[in-house]
Amino acid sequence: MVRCWYAADVTPERDQRSELQLDPPQPIDIQQVGELTGVLYWKIDADNYKSEGILDKIRKERGYSYEDVIEVSPDTLPNYEQKIKNFFEEHLHTDEEIRFALAGSGYFDVRDPQDRWIRIALEKGDLIVLPAGIYHRFTLDEKNYIKAMRLFVGEPVWTPYNRPADDMEARKQYVHKFS
Numbered sequence: 745m746v747r748c749w750y751a752a753d754v755t756p757e758r759d760q761r762s763e764l765q766l767d768p769p770q771p772i773d774i775q776q777v778g779e780l781t782g783v784l785y786w787k788i789d790a791d792n793y794k795s796e797g798i799l800d801k802i803r804k805e806r807g808y809s810y811e812d813v814i815e816v817s818p819d820t821l822p823n824y825e826q827k828i829k830n831f832f833e834e835h836l837h838t839d840e841e842i843r844f845a846l847a848g849s850g851y852f853d854v855r856d857p858q859d860r861w862i863r864i865a866l867e868k869g870d871l872i873v874l875p876a877g878i879y880h881r882f883t884l885d886e887k888n889y890i891k892a893m894r895l896f897v898g899e900p901v902w903t904p905y906n907r908p909a910d911d912m913e914a915r916k917q918y919v920h921k922f923s
């Protein structure tokens with residue numbers, strides 16, 4: 745199962761790529777994360793997802809018509825350093841952010857209703873959907889590599905709106921559902 749926990753703050757001694765566990769650690773299951781934040785989660789066979797059928801079913805049910813693959817590593821991602829910085833600035837989108845890990849791993853951090861960070865350790869075979877309007881951020885972990893499928897409804901819009909973006913319609917609608 746995908747591991748999730750409440751995350752400590754980044755400090756000069758504790759890099760964003762470390763686990764950022766609290767002391768004592770405060771784990772939470774993905775199901776509870778979903779209830780608190782609206783994040784959706786599926787486990788998929790990343791080596792056989794075409795024949796397995798789960799991804800196709802999700803795609804049809806949720807209208808995901810677009811897909812591409814992003815490989816986050818210094819050699820494969822143009823403008824790597826800047827993108828790594830941008831991914832980790834707290835932000836929201838006006839649409840869902842859908843990521844399916846094909847290889848490697850990384851951390852998605854999402855805010856809970858009390859504005860605490862929950863860290864979701866995405867690994868090969870994990871598919872998550874972050875709802876429109878949720879404040880979140882992404883970082884690689886210490887292994888420094890992820891390859892992920894990005895899905896979207898229609899033409900993709902990746903624009904991040906950095907916090908504060910509380911007056912945005914997507915944010916207001918999100919807060920109305922989860923607070």
Ligand SMILES: CSCCC(=O)C(=O)O
Nearest residue numbers: 814816831843882890892
């Ligand atoms: C796991 S995919 C890399 C991160 C990303 O695409 C994003 O944060 O938008």
Ligand SMILES: [Fe+2]
Nearest residue numbers: 835837841904
């Ligand atoms: Fe994002």
